[in-house]
Structure formats: C-alpha cells, structure tokens
Amino acid sequence: MVSISCRSATSFDDPGTPRKTPIKTPVKTPLKAPAHERFQYLIEKPSEELVLPYKYRFVKEVFRAVDTVVSLLHNRQEVITFSKLKSAVQEMLRKAFSERHLGEIKTVFPLAYLFKQDSTKNIGKSFLKNGSNSGYQLTINANMDYKPAAQNLMSKFNENCETRTTKFRKMDSVVLVERRNIFHNSLINIVREHHGEFLKSLDPPIDCNASIKRWHPAFPLEDVPDIEPSPLPQPPVTEKLDTAQDILSKAHDLFSVNPRLEKAVVDAAASTPKKAPDAKLPEQSTQPANIAAALKGVSASLLEKIRAREAAKAARDMTRSSSENKELEMLSRLPEISRIIRNIFVTEKKAALPWETVAVKIAASYPSMLAGNEVDSHLNLLIKEVPGWCTVHKVRSGLFIKIDKNEPQSNITDKLQAAIKQRQ
Structure with a gap:
C-alpha cells in the first residue's frame, strides 16, 4: 500500500533564503501653502x-x-x-x-x-x-x-x-x-x-495718529471728502464719416461757411465789459467776538497751558483701548458703590455679609441697571483699587465680605477719584 504525504506550500520554500517583506511606497501628501499665508x-x-x-x-x-x-x-x-x-x-x-x-x-x-x-x-x-x-x-x-x-x-x-x-x-x-x-x-x-x-490743524497740534483707537471728539467724521473715483478704461474714439453731409461739415469750418455769424461773435466779444477783479475782503478775526471778550485779561501763558492740557487729554482718549475704557467706566461707578456697601453694613449691623447678599443689594440700590456678573466685576475691582478696606473671606459656607468701618468714606472716595484721574 503506497502512502502519499501532502506537503504544504511553505515546505517548498528554501529554509536558507530569507523571506522578502513587501516594500510600502509612501503616499505623497499634497503640498500646502505656509500657515501664515x-x-x-x-x-x-x-x-x-x-x-x-x-x-x-x-x-x-x-x-x-x-x-x-x-x-x-x-x-x-x-x-x-x-x-x-x-x-x-x-x-x-x-x-x-x-x-x-x-x-x-x-x-x-x-x-x-x-x-x-x-x-x-x-x-x-x-x-x-x-x-x-x-x-x-x-x-x-x-x-x-x-x-x-x-x-x-x-x-x-x-x-x-x-x-x-x-x-x-x-x-x-x-x-x-x-x-x-x-x-x-x-x-x-x-x-x-x-x-x-x-x-x-489743532492748537496745539496732536501727533498720535498712528496709534489711535478712536477719532478725536471734535473730528467731523461725516464731513470727510468723498472718495475720488479713479479713471476707468474708455472705448477708443473712432469717428465715422458715412454721408456726404458729414464730410462737408468736417471739411469746412463753421465760421468760414457763415461769415455773418463770425462777425456777430467778434462784435459781441468786443462789446462785453471786462469783469472787475474782486475786492479783497478784510481778514476776519480767527476768534469770534464773544470768545475774545471772554478771554480778555487771561494771560497767554495760561491759555497755552490749558490748550496743551486739553491736547494731551484728547491724545490719551484717542489712544486708549476698549478694555481700558471699560475699566475707566467701572472705576467711575466705584465711589457710589462703596457708599452703598457702607450703608448695607450699617443697616445690617453685622461684621461680615455673604457675597451674594451684598451683590443683590448693590444691584437693587445702584441708580442704573447692573447685572449680577457686572456687580461681581465691580466688587473685584473695588477690592483691587482700595486694598484693606474691603476684604473677602472664604469659609465653608461660601464667600463673605468685610469692610473697615473705622475708615472714613471720604478717604475711600478720594482714593477712587485719584485712581480715576490717573487713568484719564
């Protein structure tokens, strides 16, 4: 009885030769422009x-x-x-x-x-x-x-x-x-x-046009000149002479055809009187009469200092960013908010009050409308600008606010006004 042995396909491979691994060709990614472009x-x-x-x-x-x-x-x-x-x-x-x-x-x-x-x-x-x-x-x-x-x-x-x-x-x-x-x-x-x-053109002139964040308050924005349109390509001018009448009107001059018209034009030009040159108007004063009367007796050096101070203030206003403007606006509300906080503590007769309670009472007592997140921002700014007077204490039940009742309210207002003046 003959026995037939089946060999697998791998048995025909020569064990001495190493097996070749397939080479993977890298996939080319499309080139992209630089990120800054x-x-x-x-x-x-x-x-x-x-x-x-x-x-x-x-x-x-x-x-x-x-x-x-x-x-x-x-x-x-x-x-x-x-x-x-x-x-x-x-x-x-x-x-x-x-x-x-x-x-x-x-x-x-x-x-x-x-x-x-x-x-x-x-x-x-x-x-x-x-x-x-x-x-x-x-x-x-x-x-x-x-x-x-x-x-x-x-x-x-x-x-x-x-x-x-x-x-x-x-x-x-x-x-x-x-x-x-x-x-x-x-x-x-x-x-x-x-x-x-x-x-x-201002007196004195201001040189901060490159770094401005807003226009000068006196700048007539809506009166700026219109944009001058640039010339566009025009079609070439080609004059066509189609009829005999067109050729005749082009060949002969108007005055040579009608001598009487030429004579009438010459007589009209000779009889027309020459226009007299306009009389020179007297120079008007650079300042109105009422302004000149109001400034009578004021020294020139004082006027120059006032104008220089106004020019510096206008330059600061134009170069101030929106975040700085927002902070200045919040600072202007702090004197009234500090007075409200003192009244709250005097009325409640407590040494410390929860943050939420103070915020709700400030929003209800302030003359204009303030949202809850805006009150929180004002309180944080007040703690930053007047350190030591208003302090925050974190306990297990939450945040509490304490103020120094021995500090006079006038001192707090003066500190805040000084901070406002410094930012302006």
Whole structure:
C-alpha cells in the first residue's frame, strides 16, 4: 500500500533564503501653502473701534455686492461685463449702480479688479442692445494677485492682463473675507489721513495718529471728502464719416461757411465789459467776538497751558483701548458703590455679609441697571483699587465680605477719584 504525504506550500520554500517583506511606497501628501499665508485673513481683521462715515460704509457695501457677483461669474469662468454686473448689483443693493462706484472701488482697492475695454466681437453682439453702441464693452476681471507685498505691485497691476499666464484659482470664502478686510482697512487708512490733517490743524497740534483707537471728539467724521473715483478704461474714439453731409461739415469750418455769424461773435466779444477783479475782503478775526471778550485779561501763558492740557487729554482718549475704557467706566461707578456697601453694613449691623447678599443689594440700590456678573466685576475691582478696606473671606459656607468701618468714606472716595484721574 503506497502512502502519499501532502506537503504544504511553505515546505517548498528554501529554509536558507530569507523571506522578502513587501516594500510600502509612501503616499505623497499634497503640498500646502505656509500657515501664515493660509490664515492671513484671520490676522488682518478689520478695526472695530474706528468707525467709518456713512458714505464710506455705503462704498464698502457696494464692494461686497460687486465682489459677490464677480466671484460667482469668475468661478463659472464667464466674461464679466459691466452691463451684466450692473443688473445683478442693483438687484442686490436695491440702489442705482454706475461706473463711478467702480472708480471709487479702484481708488480704495486698486488691486481688486482688472478693467479693460473689450470689443463686442469677442464677447458677442448680444451686448449691443444693453446700452453699448460703440462696439466696445467694459469688462471686469478678478485679480487674484490682490495681496499687497514689499515689491512694487502697481507696476504688476499695470501689466497687460493678456500676458498673464497664471493658473486659474477660484474665489472661495477665504478669498472673499481677505478682500473685504483689505478694503475695510484701506477705508480706515483714508479716514486716518483726513484725521491726521485735522490733528495737525489743532492748537496745539496732536501727533498720535498712528496709534489711535478712536477719532478725536471734535473730528467731523461725516464731513470727510468723498472718495475720488479713479479713471476707468474708455472705448477708443473712432469717428465715422458715412454721408456726404458729414464730410462737408468736417471739411469746412463753421465760421468760414457763415461769415455773418463770425462777425456777430467778434462784435459781441468786443462789446462785453471786462469783469472787475474782486475786492479783497478784510481778514476776519480767527476768534469770534464773544470768545475774545471772554478771554480778555487771561494771560497767554495760561491759555497755552490749558490748550496743551486739553491736547494731551484728547491724545490719551484717542489712544486708549476698549478694555481700558471699560475699566475707566467701572472705576467711575466705584465711589457710589462703596457708599452703598457702607450703608448695607450699617443697616445690617453685622461684621461680615455673604457675597451674594451684598451683590443683590448693590444691584437693587445702584441708580442704573447692573447685572449680577457686572456687580461681581465691580466688587473685584473695588477690592483691587482700595486694598484693606474691603476684604473677602472664604469659609465653608461660601464667600463673605468685610469692610473697615473705622475708615472714613471720604478717604475711600478720594482714593477712587485719584485712581480715576490717573487713568484719564
């Protein structure tokens, strides 16, 4: 009887040769732009403390609508003409839209768009019935190289857009946010220039325009000049002479055809009297009469000190941040709150009171409305500004407040007023 032995597949392998492990090829991850480029729109947040005038806010709203429409057409790779853009923007804004608005956008943000007069033969004759009879139509292209850099971008901006061979890039939400932030900051810089001229015109002048957090109280924000629109490309002027009458009117001068008209114009010019130069008006006083009468007898040195003190105060007000303003506002409430706290302890006739009880009574007794968390912030600030008078003790049942009843209330008020004066 013959026995057949079955060998496994591994028995045929040579035990002397090492087994080969499969080599894994690394998966190539797509290259990403640096983080400072991808998240630059988060760094360049628009200023929230410096307010824009109404006319500039409207220009910003127009740019938002234009950029939204341009992004939709740009992502579909459509030709963006002014007639197509105008109808869509007017529907969004519910207001009239003209080429002047595009000129204002070009002034504020020159690198936003590329403008060009394109022949209607290249974009279709259907645009002729939309208001263009010259054979040319203003086209708008989104400029994706819109970020300002150290090199001269204006020379790059003035290049012919036909020679650009850049890769197509969609206008996503990140691009829209970046462009809006750049536009808003450009508007702020324009107002900042007018504000700087206003500060130089003061007596004495103030030099803190670079680090301001808010405009000067006397700055006429709503009276800043309108944005001067930049010129847009115009269609080439081509004069056509179709009829014989056009050729005749072009060949002959108007006066040579009608000599009597020429003689009448010459006689009218000779008989017209020359306009007399305006008399020079006397210089008006730089100060009104009532102000000059009120300042009569005041020394010039005292006036200079007062003006310098007012200028320094205005400079501090403009450079103070929002957090510092909030702290100063809280400090102004502390004298009244300290008086309320003393009255609470005198009425209750106790050495210590729970924190919640004191907070509720302060909120009920203060002249204006204060929320619970606001009362807690004021109490913490009072403990910080007047150490030793109001103290907090933590026990098992909670937080308790104690005050030094031997300290006169006038001393507490003087300390708080000194702290307020120091922050102002």
